[in-house]
Amino acid sequence: MSDRLATKIEAILYLKGQPLSIAAIAEYAGCSKAKAQDALLELVADYAHRDSALEVVETPEGYSLQLRTTFQELMQNLIPPELGVGALRTLAAIALKGPISQTELVDLRGSGAYQQVQELVELGYIRKRRQADGRSYWLQVTEKFHQYFQIDRLPQLNGSTEN
Template sequence: MPATIEATLYLKGKPLTITEISEILNEPKESIEQALFALMAEYSQRDTALEIKEKDNKYGLQLRQGLGELVQNLLPVDISGASLRTLATIALKKRILQSDLVELRGSGAYEHIKELVAMNFVERKRQREGRSFWLTLSEKFHQTFTVIPDIKVPENKKAA
């Protein structure tokens, strides 16, 4: 469960209460609380760029203090953090319906999508059946962020 909590905090991109996480994951609050505290302890022991912070009974996944300037220097484009998280969600899913993305990221995703389409990082095509749009990554995204596509590992190599 810690991995699903971590993914939820990352994809939502904003601090959430234990109740909110519980409702999103459809798990009991007690289980969420235990897994969240275990995840926080794990993050505190790791030498990683990310941390989970609590403020006003809300928990958020964020960069550790002092790394913000590094990120600004490394980002190849001028893109907001929220739009970047929306872009990362699309990248993780490879292809996602706009309606599903809005459900994951919230109504602010509509603005993020407009921004990402305008920057040519995302392509938007109308769904054949239905009213939503399919969102996929553009060639410009792959050139800018140099993402290596999934490599299929032959079955006999997996066992090694």
């Protein structure tokens, strides 16, 4: 019944990258709190029975899609130590949608993106330049991002078919 709603809620939890209340989930999904609750319970049960690295958990702040604790050590080995998961998700959003306005990014990732953008600029992974109307900034990844993550070696991203 709510396969599509549960999938939509999964996408919302992934994109927001932070715990969300049932009310917030329902608002983003465009449904009632009761329908959001039912679909969320379905999603929690689905992840509980899946052989997946991810899980949906309830925290004091709300529901969150996160890496299972058994994979925390792997995450620490793979993610640059200076980047947290939230900043990494924000960086991924900028890389996939860039150039993107900071306003659009905050709509997509939440207000925590402001701090993450500042951190990513300081680390040299993104560049920020004021829009022509002066109201917001354009954000895009830098050459350091491409070098660090070796994006030029991923043929599906740059259109090349060579290895």
